[in-house]
Amino acid sequence: MTTSQVTGEVITPxxxxxxxxxxxxxxxxxxxxxxxxxxxxxxxxxxxxKPNSMLFGATPDFTLEGVSLANxxxxxxxxxxxxxxxxxxxFSTNLMSALLTTAFCAVAGYGLARYKGGLARALxxxxxxSQMIQGPMIMVPWYQIAATLDLINTREVxxxxxxxxxxxxxxxxxxxxxxxxxxxxxxxxxxxxxxxLGTFWRIILPLSLPGLAAISLYAFILGWNDxxxxxILTSSExxxxxxxxxxxxxxxxxxxxxxxxxxxxxxxxxxxVILFSLVxxxxxxxxxAGSVKG
Numbered sequence: 001m002t003t004s005q006v007t008g009e010v011i012t013p014x015x016x017x018x019x020x021x022x023x024x025x026x027x028x029x030x031x032x033x034x035x036x037x038x039x040x041x042x043x044x045x046x047x048x049x050k051p052n053s054m055l056f057g058a059t060p061d062f063t064l065e066g067v068s069l070a071n072x073x074x075x076x077x078x079x080x081x082x083x084x085x086x087x088x089x090x091f092s093t094n095l096m097s098a099l100l101t102t103a104f105c106a107v108a109g110y111g112l113a114r115y116k117g118g119l120a121r122a123l124x125x126x127x128x129x130s131q132m133i134q135g136p137m138i139m140v141p142w143y144q145i146a147a148t149l150d151l152i153n154t155r156e157v158x159x160x161x162x163x164x165x166x167x168x169x170x171x172x173x174x175x176x177x178x179x180x181x182x183x184x185x186x187x188x189x190x191x192x193x194x195x196x197l198g199t200f201w202r203i204i205l206p207l208s209l210p211g212l213a214a215i216s217l218y219a220f221i222l223g224w225n226d227x228x229x230x231x232i233l234t235s236s237e238x239x240x241x242x243x244x245x246x247x248x249x250x251x252x253x254x255x256x257x258x259x260x261x262x263x264x265x266x267x268x269x270x271x272x273v274i275l276f277s278l279v280x281x282x283x284x285x286x287x288x289a290g291s292v293k294g
Contacts, residue, residue, distance in 0.1 A: 041269065048072070048262040055258055071263035081264055085237060086245040091271065093155045093241065094223035097162040101170050101219040102212050104163075109174025109211075110200065114183075127168040134165060139232055146233055153236040161233070162223045170215035177211035178204070213279050224272055242268045 047055050049067045074080035112120055142161060143152075151157035181204060189199040205212075227243040234240045246264050 044262050045266050048259060048266045050259060052257065052259045055262075071257075071259040072267070074257070074260045075264040075267060081245070081249055081260060083242070083245065083264060083267060086240065086242045087267075087271075089155060089239060090224060090241040090243075093158050094162070094220045096155075097159045097166065097223045098216045098220040100159065100163060101166045102216045104167060105170040105174045105215055106205065106208065106212060108167075108171045110178050110204065112171060112175040113178035124172070127172055130164070130168045135228065139228070142229070143232055151233075153234055153239045155234075155239055157233050158223070158226075158230060158239075158241070161229050162219065162226070166215070166219040166222055170218065173215055173218075174208070174211050177208055181207050217275065217279055220275065221272055 048071050049069070051066060051068065051070070054066050075083050078084075112123060146152050146157045149157075151160075185203055185207075186199050189203055190196075194202070225243070226241070227247070230241045230244050231247075234244065242264075246261065246268065249264065250261055
């Protein structure tokens, strides 16, 4: 309820009338969109449980006839695709990338949010421009730098390159999140004798956990889905990632074992889905705070 400044009367806001047809239309459109997006993933998961002889047909088959875990055993066994090492490479690389992005942007985002001046505006412009210069146009310089530093075929080179992809957007997001935290909290802590570092560690950082969770998941999934950088910079058994391993198997024996390829694709999706499910609420609140209030 609000009070009119002219008459002093209490004004009760009107409740918006819910139209059943409008609600039905929204949910129908959402269902159609989600079905369009999820149908390929559902077909992949169902088909990964079937032998190769049952995979090819005029229409997708979602029945459970002939269900078997043979394709998954082939994908995970050493005498098959041996995805174990690929999973270790991918998970460790992207976990390190997410931790570094979170640690750096937790501090840099706070500085950008609290510092006012021409340097801050220049930094924002630099962050925006840096996002426009990515991918194939700088692949050759990246390769030359990695070769000079003897980082080819290492996980470290992927971690460093992923930072250039995640840090600009993550700093922007965290700056918006920090601006949503009242400055009065820091002033009250200073009056109580708390140092700048103590205020940031004890007050600001705990309040920013939703934003930190958002940028951590963003950095992890971005690296998990990367193909182009991993293709150019890694090829050894202890550095190449899932995306490269699956692509190599498709090019070599994919025509004879599509069931195993589909099983490998399903396994590759599962960790990202589980991680997203665990931090879904925190991620949404962090993204909303960082983008709307920034």
